[in-house]
């Protein structure tokens with residue numbers, strides 16, 4: 754489906770939903786120093802042709818303005834005339850959409866995701882086992898273990914994007930960038946938000962467990 758065939762009503766709904774999520778995450782201090790970026794797909798998914806709304810680069814994400822988002826194509830290029838620049842990390846969103854067909858991708862920098870990504874960074878993944886909230890990823894097996902991939906934080910975003918296919922796990926809807934932040938996704942914004950919140954909870958639990966393990970009884 755071409756971009757022009759997607760109804761204005763649908764595009765407006767997507768922008769409104771993204772703006773509400775952006776405000777909520779900002780209230781949690783999940784966008785310190787203009788960091789982070791959010792996107793939501795519009796229209797049907799076809800790996801050959803898809804479109805999404807993404808946050809404009811470098812904006813204060815705690816504000817709500819008419820210049821917060823723009824629409825881009827599967828290459829991350831703006832599809833309407835605009836002075837806005839898509840997020841510097843749009844190519845990572847493109848890869849996640851292309852590989853998963855998901856409906857929304859959220860990226861935030863938090864203290865816990867940074868600390869955990871560095872602690873396990875050399876291993877290439879964060880192992881998480883036996884914590885109830887793993888069920889938020891629709892994994893119901895007892896004592897389940899997931900491994901959240903950690904990619905190096907290259908300054909060159911295309912170099913990070915090209916590593917995504919090699920680490921993406923269909924059962925784990927998230928990828929960490931070392932000392933940077935997390936990308937989490939889902940079939941729609943509701944699911945992407947649930948996944949992101951679960952990852953952040955799990956990272957905080959792991960961080961605190963690591964401290965407790967170092968404590969003496």
Ligand SMILES: CSCCC(=O)C(=O)COP(=O)(O)O
Nearest residue numbers: 787788789790810811840841
């Ligand atoms: C000031 S944070 C550095 C860039 C970054 O990691 C980020 O998430 C925000 O970049 P954007 O271009 O999306 O504003």
Ligand SMILES: [Zn+2]
Nearest residue numbers: 788789842934
């Ligand atoms: Zn970032």
